Amino acid sequence: MPAKSNENEMKALSIIGDFYHTQFPLYNIIQPWLTEKGYEVLHIADYEVPFNHLDDYELIILSRYGRHDGKFYRSNESTPDCAADRTVIETPWLSPEQGELLEQYILAGGRILMHHSSIALCSPESVQCKLAKAFFKGHPPIGTYSMRPIGKETPLNAGIEAFEVRDEEYQLELDESQTTVFAESWSQANGRCVQGWHHSYGQGQVVVFVPGHNLEVLSHPHIKQYFENMLSFLSQGS
Numbered sequence: 001m002p003a004k005s006n007e008n009e010m011k012a013l014s015i016i017g018d019f020y021h022t023q024f025p026l027y028n029i030i031q032p033w034l035t036e037k038g039y040e041v042l043h044i045a046d047y048e049v050p051f052n053h054l055d056d057y058e059l060i061i062l063s064r065y066g067r068h069d070g071k072f073y074r075s076n077e078s079t080p081d082c083a084a085d086r087t088v089i090e091t092p093w094l095s096p097e098q099g100e101l102l103e104q105y106i107l108a109g110g111r112i113l114m115h116h117s118s119i120a121l122c123s124p125e126s127v128q129c130k131l132a133k134a135f136f137k138g139h140p141p142i143g144t145y146s147m148r149p150i151g152k153e154t155p156l157n158a159g160i161e162a163f164e165v166r167d168e169e170y171q172l173e174l175d176e177s178q179t180t181v182f183a184e185s186w187s188q189a190n191g192r193c194v195q196g197w198h199h200s201y202g203q204g205q206v207v208v209f210v211p212g213h214n215l216e217v218l219s220h221p222h223i224k225q226y227f228e229n230m231l232s233f234l235s236q237g238s
Contacts, residue, residue, distance in 0.1 A: 011056055012039040015049055016063040021117050025218040026063055029227050034059075037235060051098045054105040059234055063115035063212075066122030068093035092126065099127030106131060107202030111234040114208045120170075131201060132208045134174040134194075145169050145187035147195060147211065147222070155233045156182040156198060156207070159225055167217045169193050170210045183209070183226065196226065198233070205234055 012034050017023030023045055034041050039059070042050075047068075054060070068091045094102070106112055112131065120136045122128040129135050144166045149157035160183075169190050176194070183196030198207040207230050212218050 010037075010039045010058050012041045012059040012061065013050070013054070013057040014041055014043045014061045016043065016061065016115075017045045018064045018117055019069060020065070021063065021213065022215070023063075025215045026061075026115065026212065029218060029224055030061055030231065033228055033231055037231075047093060049098070051101045054101060054110065055108075058111065059231075060102075060105075060110065060112045061115065062112060062118040062128075064093070065117040065120040066092050066094070066126060066128055092123070094127065103127050103130065106204035106206065109203040111205045112207070113230055113234055114206065116210055116212045119172075119208065119210075131206050133178050133199065133206075134172050134197075134208065137171045137173060139168040139170050140190060142166060142168055142213070143187060143189060145185045145190070145193075147183065147185050150181050150184045154182055156196065156229050157226075158229055160222055160229075163220070163222045165211060165217055165220055165223070167211050168213045170195075185211075196230075207234060 012030075014027070014030060016026050023043075027043065031041060031043075042057075050056070114128070114132055119128055119132045119134055122136065124135050144164055146162055147165055148162040149160045151157075169185055169187060170193065171190070172194060174194055174197070176197075179197045179199040181194050181197045183194075185193045185195050187193075193210075195211055196207075196209045198205065200206075209226060209230060211223055211226075217223060
């Protein structure tokens with residue numbers, strides 16, 4: 001496990017927000033929970049990520065797509081005006097050197113929650129795809145689908161029942177034999193899609209959770225419960 005900067009404190013690093021995804025709905029879920037559990041939280045809403053000091057943090061939350069493009073979406077609205085004030089840049093925001101530092105942090109025992117856009121618009125060779133063991137192929141237009149827990153009840157899907165949500169239903173390449181799926185979706189249009197999974201990565205832990213494109217989705221009680229479950233699971237042993 002990465003060394004603590006202070007024996008009596010825990011720190012979490014939150015890297016959230018991109019052009020398509022406002023940071024505030026997710027912030028409003030994770031901040032109160034982390035504060036209640038005794039974490040000091042550093043939220044990064046730009047590119048000034050402390051990659052050389054990742055060992056100071058017991059937990060990382062990553063919700064940012066792979067491209068360095070346009071601006072970070074800071075508004076508290078549900079979705080931005082994607083036609084305005086945008087310059088498309090295909091360059092990844094995470095450099096190979098920074099990606100290696102992030103991977104080494106996880107391999108050494110770090111824990112990361114990768115949410116929604118964190119696996120989007122990333123190359124198959126990116127560290128995001130390596131950590132998630134998945135590749136994002138795209139998504140159809142937002143639609144309604146059924147979310148449901150899968151397999152035996154675990155700490156990750158405890159208290160969750162089947163429910164409907166209106167969201168982007170990601171299409172992914174994922175070898176399920178290399179991870180443990182705890183949430184899936186089903187829709188008439190797209191069939192079954194994996195929505196949540198976790199696995200060890202070296203000595204660390206990776207949890208990936210897809211739902212949560214906008215305020216409506218992140219406000220759903222079961223989605224909030226999933227986040228509480230996932231943060232609790234990743235905090236075990238901290």
